[in-house]
Amino acid sequence: MSVSRFFLALTAALATTVALAQTPTPQPKPAPAPAAAPAQAAPTPAAPVPQGKAWILMDHASGQVLAGENIDQPLEPASITKVMTSYVVAAEMASGKIKASDMVRISENAWRSGGAGTDGSYSALAINSEVKLDDVLHGLVIQSGNDAAIALAEHVAGSESAFVDLMNAYAQRIGMKNSHFENAHGLSAEGHVMTARDIALLSRALINQFPDHYALYKIKEFTYGGIQQWNRNGLLWKDASVDGLKTGHTSAAGYCLAASAKRGDQRLISVVLGIDTTSRSEGFKAREQGNLALLNWGFRFFETHAVYTAGQKVADQRLWRGDVENVALGVTDPLLVTLPRGRYADLKPTMNVPRQLVAPIKKGQQIGTVSFTLDGKVVAERPLVALADVAEGGFFSRMSDDFWLWWESE
Structure with missing residues (x-):
């Protein structure tokens, strides 16, 4: 390969990397509710207070x-x-x-x-x-x-x-x-x-x-x-x-x-x-x-809802220096939430993962957390883990990623 063709290929690879680097972190979506929630759920009354200490x-x-x-x-x-x-x-x-x-x-x-x-x-x-x-x-x-x-x-x-x-x-x-x-x-x-x-x-x-x-x-x-x-x-x-x-x-x-x-x-x-x-x-x-x-x-x-089943993919996360561009993240155990009836659609999901995730990655390795809030209060939080092994990529792939990792760190 001539020097000019090499730099053209490298420039294209870097451009692709820039586009990927600028892709926002995907946000998880909870499993759909089994039935449509009412337009406005009635407020939950306070719990009865029994006798006792x-x-x-x-x-x-x-x-x-x-x-x-x-x-x-x-x-x-x-x-x-x-x-x-x-x-x-x-x-x-x-x-x-x-x-x-x-x-x-x-x-x-x-x-x-x-x-x-x-x-x-x-x-x-x-x-x-x-x-x-x-x-x-x-x-x-x-x-x-x-x-x-x-x-x-x-x-x-x-x-x-x-x-x-x-x-x-x-x-x-x-x-x-x-x-x-x-x-x-x-x-x-x-x-x-x-x-x-x-x-x-x-x-x-x-x-x-x-x-x-x-x-x-x-x-x-x-x-x-x-x-x-x-x-x-x-x-x-x-x-x-x-x-x-x-x-x-x-x-x-x-x-x-x-x-x-x-x-x-x-x-x-x-x-x-x-x-x-x-x-x-x-x-x-x-x-x-x-x-x-x-x-x-x-x-x-x-009522209790199963938001994710064990091993279910929650999101794909951008990965640097790997032999693939993304790693699937999920939960090891079923993620269940108990909520006031009719409020499932009001759950707000948030995924917290490192800004720069670098290969190699082992299956089951904790990468971050996924949490759900209702009315501003966290009602469930679980570790996010890699659902598969990801090996390091080839020389040119790693070189390209190393450049952009350095660029983002400046």
């Missing part, structure tokens, strides 16, 4: 907090602790370390510390007997047996204290930042606390990761040793959409309830903690009414 309503699919008060305040959770206990048991079963058919020995410690001689709920497990793990687990979840909690802890980890270490380790993995466990049953102990947000996160993890295990929570009664034991979650009888989770009460914790319900394709999780009353019937009534009011409000006024 703290409460929360969370959308299960997106994990968004729809309403709440004191959601990160550490409080005594009473027997809601047993949701963490059952989560650990489910996780250890899933890993193959224990089986539903295992025979669990009911130690004197489990019988004395959590049996009939104590002030809490129990599963009537006989001292020094051996009971199938599946039966003990039913007693834990349905009857809320303290003896069942201790017996399972000892079977899984050798001692309750070692099991508590597992509880705290699993809690960290789930993202429960303000909770700490001192026992497997939930009776008052210094430093034994959970928050409303953490309980909702735990409930969401249990439902997502161990759906077969979660199915135990909707069973209304269980008979063992000739004794019929009833589920303490009264909402199971009051609303057919409710299928869990757990009640709790001690004099220090007050009356507590974590609940979950599914209507159609939507599931919500509610938690009410610390209802202070000396009346047992009033405590039961207040925690059930408070949770049910939150659930009804959430189902009535909110």
